[in-house]
Amino acid sequence: MIIFIFSCFLLLVIGSAFLMSAELRLTVINMFKALISKSKRTFMSAKQFANEMNTAASPEQIQSHWHLQQWWILIAGAVLFSSILLLAFTQPITASKMEADYLKKADPQIYAMLNGEMLDAPPEVDENLVQDAINEALALENSINTSVISAENIAPAYPNILTDDGAFEAHSHSDLSNADRKWHKMNPRFKQRLLMVIKTMREQHGYEMVLLEGYRSPQRQNSLATNINTTRARGYQSYHQFGLAADIAFKRNGKVVISERDPWAMRGYQLYGQVAESVGLTWGGRWKSIQDYGHTEYRMPGLVKTKEMADKLTSEGQLQASNFQ
Incomplete structure (x- = not known):
């Protein structure tokens, strides 16, 4: 409002001075006449130059107007260069495009399966929903008389595992409170495969899926390994440390379902396995x-389970995310 009032006052002062001073009016009129005259001469010069350039472009004028034809070459080069710059700076560069470029070189197989279209990760699941699912799963377990527990009759959501490479792996309900559910910490070669599975499960089978844990630090892995009932895989023995593994659950009616004792969830796990494979x-x-x-x-061919390899594979996903934070 202050700026508007000041602008009006300034215009009033200038208008009053212009009306009251004949000398000022004469000076302004002469300035406009000179400006018009100069603009007219400039326009005529530009028109004459354009006519000469147009004439010089004809094949008949190669000898006489060769110096002007060099301008056409410069103009064409400038237009081409400007077009390249315009395309480079206006084409959107997104995390998905970076991931597509990465997969095109690093994993042509999954790039071909996706037809170059990168899938977006779903939102991170609410921590309270996970805790509710854990409590429900534990309640189901406690409701069953398990006075004598053996490896053959245990069926929790995340039992002890002996993987094909000899490392024991497991996931306990109580261990999910500190789980990492950041999608960008997973290697794109695994992440895009998992997102394909999630999309297929939703579209073809009607199952919504949530990520319970993706990347797992070696420190967390070693901490879990102190309890042999949870896992015997230490740091860099699990694919989680390489961003190549994940644990999932289902979402039904707004609630997360973990327990395999739920027939609906168990059917979902079986379908999940088929699609994942x-x-x-x-x-x-x-x-x-x-x-x-x-x-x-994802058992990446040629993978060597070392700290250096884990840092390399996990950074490939995090580097793309850091560019857009």
Whole structure:
């Protein structure tokens, strides 16, 4: 409002001075005449130059107007260069595009399966929903008389696992409170496969899925390994440390369902395993020992389980995310 009042006052002052001073009016009129005259001369010069340029472009004028034809070359080059710059700076560069470029080089197989279209990760599941699912699963377990527990009759959501490479792996309900559910910490080669599975489960089978744990730090892995009933896999022995494994559950009527004692969930796990294997993932429900139905991992060919390799694979996903934070 203050700016508007000041602008009106300034215009009033200038208008009053213009009306009251004949000398000022004459000066302004002469300035406009000079400006018009100069603009007219400039326009005529530009028109003459344009006519000469147009004439110089004809094949008949190669000898006489060769110096002007060089301008056409410069103009064409400038237009081409400007078009390249315009395309480079206006084309949107997104995390999905970066991930597509990465997969095109690093994993042509999954890139071909996706037809170059990267899938977006779903929102992170609410921590309270996970805790409610844990409590419900534990209540189901406690309601069953298990006075004598053996490896053959245990069927929790995340039992002890003997993987095909000899490392024991497991997931306990109580251990999910500190689980990492950040999608960008998973390697794109695994993440896009898992997202394909989730999309197929939703569209073809009507199951909504949530991520319970993806990347797991070696420190957390070693902490879990202190309890042999949870896991015997130490840091860098699990595919979680490489961003190549995940544990999932289902979502029904707004609630997370973990327990395999739920027939609906158990059917979902079986379908999940079939779909996961169809895109090259290893499903924990297929293991010869006690199965882990919610677990999938990508056994990347040539993988060497070292700290350096874990840092490399997990950084490939985090680097893309950091560019858009």
